[in-house]
Amino acid sequence: MIALKKGRYSTREAQGPGDIAAAQALRARCFEVSSSRDSDPYDAKCTHILVHSEADSRLVCCFRMLPLTGAEIAQSYSAQYYELDRLAAFDGKMVEMGRFCIDPNLSDPDILRVAWGAMTAYVDANGVELLFGCSSFAGTDTADYLDAFAMLKARHLAPKRWLPRVKAPHVFKYAARLRRKPDMKKAMLRMPPLLRTYLSMGAWVSDHVVVDDQMNTLHVFTGVEIGAIPPARKRLLRAVAG
Template structure:
């Protein structure tokens, strides 16, 4: 049996996972994509909905992510991100929220349509559930900051969170790029180094924390990322809904 369908577009199908078998497949893909020494999984898997993007012709799982739906900011302390960021500023947020996490694409699949379908599936879910904000941790591979300085400089100059929502430092090991960087970014290098998921968030009007968390367990640097659905430019909304439609 398969979970509820969210979207079918071109050669790919997105659906909600159902049962232990689907969750095991998602965890296996995450382990492969994140190159973790141990099988990837945590306590949040049991309270999240999981989206699978598959190629039905071969049965291959090409992308997955998980979603934690919150009724509002009062529940934000339940999120995965709250382990790493001080999110008290978001506690006053009144609308429904979804934390998107553990997003990954199969390392052997390079088709840009996979990301489009994944975002289309998210759009379908957001529309269906009346979600007003997406948030999560956007990850850069590795824990060395040097190769990402241009990307961080762009985040500092163009994409910092509004002060009313700005996450505070909570993790013990962070890179405070907003206060430390004094450089004019090379835009080409910045875009090359920017993770595709984060790039998509930013194109839709998303914003980030003023620091990156150094997560040595996952071997990543990550920034808190938020996106208010009402702030997505009309042209971008039209693009997303064209995938859903």
């Protein structure tokens, strides 16, 4: 059972339908869906992590985790959008992190830090060797993120043995199409905070972006091999998790 308290925030696993409904309501606000809740069949299969404000018990962040093995990779949410057959050969426990969101009215970086502390505790407790998911960019206009995509191409593409292949009907193949040298300052300014955190852990990404018109986002498949996280970064994460 994951539960920790750090400063102004505490995290815990969802404990029933009421907690999951609260997470779905926050997701609906963050993802701007038309209904009052954002839900799908994966919710029933996942462990949901909630981050609350200690001051007023308000839910400020949530995400969900789905444990898998390589043989089960086709059962992941991400497999709807990416051909992940190469990852079936991954020899180790995996967890897919999804539906990560923070209350859009808040901008406290400690929320993300505490959320990652909870994720680290889960990874360590369950012997996870690969963390993966879809990292989203707001909107569907790829022109807004060309420097960010150029940076991903230059520094963070997945190794060929794990590289996801195209499956979704609407994609932008940035690795093949972009010939620009990235402006690193612009790239980091346009990089989503969650993906920036992944990259600081040594993450790799798909060579194409999925254009998800339904969710009004662009996203790249993102993987973090736990054994490859830089030692200094591991120490920071475990300090929060502890």
